[in-house]
Amino acid sequence: MSVVVEGARKEFRARRGARVMALDGVDLEAKPGELLVIVGPSGSGKSTLLRVIAGLEPLDAGRVLIDDRDVTGVPAGRRDVALVFQEAALFPHLGVAANIGIGERARGTRRRDVESRVREVARVLDIEPLLTRMPTELSGGERQRVALARAMIRSPRVCLLDEPLASVDTELRLRMRGEIRAVQRSLGVPMVHVTHDQVEAMAMGDRVAVMAQGRVLQCDIPAEVYARPATTAVARTFGPLPMNLLPAVDGVVTGVRPERVRVNRSGAGRAGTVAAVEPAGEECLVRVDDVLARVPMADAPHPGEQVVVTWRPEDEHHFDAETGARR
Numbered sequence: 001m002s003v004v005v006e007g008a009r010k011e012f013r014a015r016r017g018a019r020v021m022a023l024d025g026v027d028l029e030a031k032p033g034e035l036l037v038i039v040g041p042s043g044s045g046k047s048t049l050l051r052v053i054a055g056l057e058p059l060d061a062g063r064v065l066i067d068d069r070d071v072t073g074v075p076a077g078r079r080d081v082a083l084v085f086q087e088a089a090l091f092p093h094l095g096v097a098a099n100i101g102i103g104e105r106a107r108g109t110r111r112r113d114v115e116s117r118v119r120e121v122a123r124v125l126d127i128e129p130l131l132t133r134m135p136t137e138l139s140g141g142e143r144q145r146v147a148l149a150r151a152m153i154r155s156p157r158v159c160l161l162d163e164p165l166a167s168v169d170t171e172l173r174l175r176m177r178g179e180i181r182a183v184q185r186s187l188g189v190p191m192v193h194v195t196h197d198q199v200e201a202m203a204m205g206d207r208v209a210v211m212a213q214g215r216v217l218q219c220d221i222p223a224e225v226y227a228r229p230a231t232t233a234v235a236r237t238f239g240p241l242p243m244n245l246l247p248a249v250d251g252v253v254t255g256v257r258p259e260r261v262r263v264n265r266s267g268a269g270r271a272g273t274v275a276a277v278e279p280a281g282e283e284c285l286v287r288v289d290d291v292l293a294r295v296p297m298a299d300a301p302h303p304g305e306q307v308v309v310t311w312r313p314e315d316e317h318h319f320d321a322e323t324g325a326r327r
């Protein structure tokens, strides 16, 4: 089972005639059993891409293939795709178990079989105690898990998740990441997962596609995108913190990750003034003029202090100042 998007173009026309190129020639593939994470700034076309795969949005040009079958003209209901949105919409008048099983019931599966499938998927997602509740009696995170269960129960060909963990607290999110991965592995279906959360992208993705302005800038395993971002835009977008990009010298932009910058009281390096210090647990974020550094809390300087920032030459990234492409 795989999903392929080829040359996808989608333009929206806003009311006053302004045009937005939401997808500007997107090629993408989620391989069998692969979890592909889509990251990118707001408005970069992530949700549009998912809606196109689901069949909720027609393309201006390009094709969508599911299991090598061209489904470009096939309506959403016949694509066998599960889509979970950020705002899980449950049927308010139905209990949790009925919400999870409703699709199966509609397909004519026997009640007893539906009930056992519901229990099975509820066990995997750890929501068995919620099965007898009504949607109004659930927290945002619980509603999300019920929606996930509803998507998983159908054994779809493709699973699409649009920020499903956005309204879930940190601890639960950690657990659910693992659960989603486990469920996906057991189903063996490709999963395309949109998230704003960089940590989530790195932790969950077999591969990650970085989008900006309707294009896929880079698609690779997370460690590779982190270690060798293809463009300055990827360097700014992907990673726990945006990469520092220094002003161009002789047509070359030098980039260095905040995680690799050291802040010293003296010695060689770029001298500067500490503009801000932001504690972040064991570490803190220090801004020295235009350079951001992540340093251990114990080494935190004070705002206004004169310091020197350094990094190892091998931690530098170089990009073409004109095109932004990696050199």
Ligand SMILES: Nc1ncnc2c1ncn2[C@@H]1O[C@H](COP(=O)(O)OP(=O)(O)OP(=O)(O)O)[C@@H](O)[C@H]1O
Residues within 6 Å of the ligand: 012, 013, 014, 020, 021, 022, 040, 041, 042, 043, 044, 045, 046, 047, 048, 049
């Ligand atoms: N129905 C629509 N009509 C007009 N413009 C639209 C429509 N849907 C999306 N757009 C525009 O297309 C672009 C891509 O939107 P999309 O929702 O795919 O972005 P996104 O990356 O998912 O953003 P976010 O992270 O904020 O959800 C945006 O500029 C958006 O304003």
